[in-house]
Amino acid sequence: MKNPFYYGGIVSREYFCNREKEIKELKKDILNGLNILIYAPRRFGKTSLVLHSLEELKEEENLKYIFVDLIGISSKEEFINEYFNAIAQSLKKPIDKVIKFFKSVAKLKPSIKVIVDELGKSRFQLEFSPEKAVETLDEVLDLPLFYAKEDKICVVFDEFQEIEALGIENKLRAKLQHHSNKISYVFMGSKKGILKKMFQDKTRAFYRSVKHFQIKEILEKDWTKFIQEKFEKTGKKIDKNFIKEILSITRGFPYYTQQFAYELWENTEKEVNEEIFQKTLKLIMEREEDLFATEWDNLTTNQKKVLKLIVEKNGQNLYDEKALAKYEIKVGSLRKILQILLDKDIIDKTEDRYYLQDPLFEYWLRQRIY
Ligand SMILES: Nc1ncnc2c1ncn2[C@@H]1O[C@H](COP(=O)(O)OP(=O)(O)OP(=O)(O)O)[C@@H](O)[C@H]1O
Ligand SMILES: [Mg+2]
Missing domain, CATH: 1.10.10.10 (Winged helix-like DNA-binding domain superfamily/Winged helix DNA-binding domain)
Structure with a gap:
């Protein structure tokens, strides 16, 4: 039987636990066109929450969204291409139609290149000379406006703190502020220190330009229902006290709680007992040991x-x-x-x-x- 828990990548649907209040608030803010900042520690479920909410809005309100993951982006040129590709992908049209669309809406002089990988997935790139980088950036930043004409649009910049090193903070802010009410921007990331400075320091471009959206740990009662139901549906049993013990270690951190539940389910044939619980805890700690030891040594x-x-x-x-x-x-x-x-x-x-x-x-x- 398939393990009913999952950890690692983005989760949705049956792997997604609660967060109903947050989803409701986030959806409302996005529809109202607010710009939002979300920061929370690594593996806290930021990306899952935002994508889950956007998918619901897509179905219910016909919202279109552009999701840009900035992790690993280290230059202005890379940013331009990552963003351009995200916009192109979000159109969900055949390649020739995408290219036609861009040619019709923008003056984009640079030629558009399409790279197809082994899996048949296409990636859109712009070819431009270094002197044209600023101009191209300007145009790309305005591209979402072209479908904002008829639709509700949300643009998400995941791992936004990466922008700091690219020297485009001022430019970005200057451009995006003219999109207010038309496009809702969601900025998120895990580097609280950097993000707080970017949005709370008076000398910085993004100062006071967003609503700070808080996400908290998932509550004990929600986890208990989630974990117990999944065990039961798969013919296994877990006592509430074990869930309490898991949460006392993981503090309700989504990634670790799912990891614990996943491994515990794997180790359990019929019902969780103390021995199985301890064995699972040991296994998880052994697996994380190297990482923590390195962090400690640093x-x-x-x-x-x-x-x-x-x-x-x-x-x-x-x-x-x-x-x-x-x-x-x-x-x-x-x-x-x-x-x-x-x-x-x-x-x-x-x-x-x-x-x-x-x-x-x-x-x-x-x-x-x-
Ligand atoms: N609402 C949720 N219900 C259940 N599990 C969740 C939920 N949100 C996140 N998780 C768990 O946490 C893991 C990490 O989620 P996600 O990638 O969304 O977090 P993140 O904060 O974006 O992480 P990162 O800092 O690595 O980008 C998921 O693989 C899943 O196991
Ligand atoms: Mg993430």
Whole structure:
């Protein structure tokens, strides 16, 4: 029988758990033409949430969307081509029709090249000389406007923080602000430190140009229903307490929770018991071990001390004298190191406590303290 859980790529339909409130709000904002910023840690389910909502809007409201993944983009030219290709793909028309469309709407002087890969999938590229890059960028940025005439449009820039290194932030902002009400832009990414600066720093182009959209962990009651139903439908059983235990380790982080459920299901013939649970936990931790060890090695001694302090004190009362003495940290350097760890997206904080962003990394470290 097929495992009813999945982790790794984007999830939708039967693999998608709840998030109903977020979907409803996001859909409303997109239809209203708002520009939205979504940041959340790695593997938190950002891409899945946004694509799920867009697919629903496509069916219900005939919305058209363009999805651009900016991961790995390292130059203006690459950005132009990635964006152009995303626009072309979203037209969902035969190649000759796509080319005809572009020729009819834009002055695009550069020639359009189509590359077909082994799987028969086509990729659209523009050929232009380096001197024409700025001009071409201008034109490409305005392209979505041409179908915005009749349709509702949403453009998603996934991993938007990558834009920072390309030197096109000002240009992008200047162009996109003229599209307001016609196109809803969704900017998302996992580098909270960088994204916050881009959107909250007064000197930056995108300052205060978006609605900050919060996504939280999926709730215990939603996970419980999701996991229990999937076990039952496939003829297996899991007690609520085990789900509670999973969530106490994964904190409801979508990726890790699905991973845990997936492996637990694999290891279970009829019903989950303590032995199976422990075996699964061990397996998952062994698999992540290398990654966490490398992450740990990349930290300075002081950063390591502060992380231990956070885990030991559960992120609260860090300035407690005894604890500082135990780890030989000075008050002044604690403040600095906390900021560095925040900037590096290793830790985060709520109103009253600090915590490690990655719940399994925190669990791994906890095992090494006590
Ligand atoms: N709503 C959900 N219900 C169940 N599982 C989910 C949900 N959202 C995400 N997941 C799990 O998390 C994994 C990662 O999801 P996704 O790729 O959408 O996250 P992301 O935040 O975009 O990650 P990245 O930072 O790597 O881009 C999925 O493979 C799936 O296992
Ligand atoms: Mg993603």
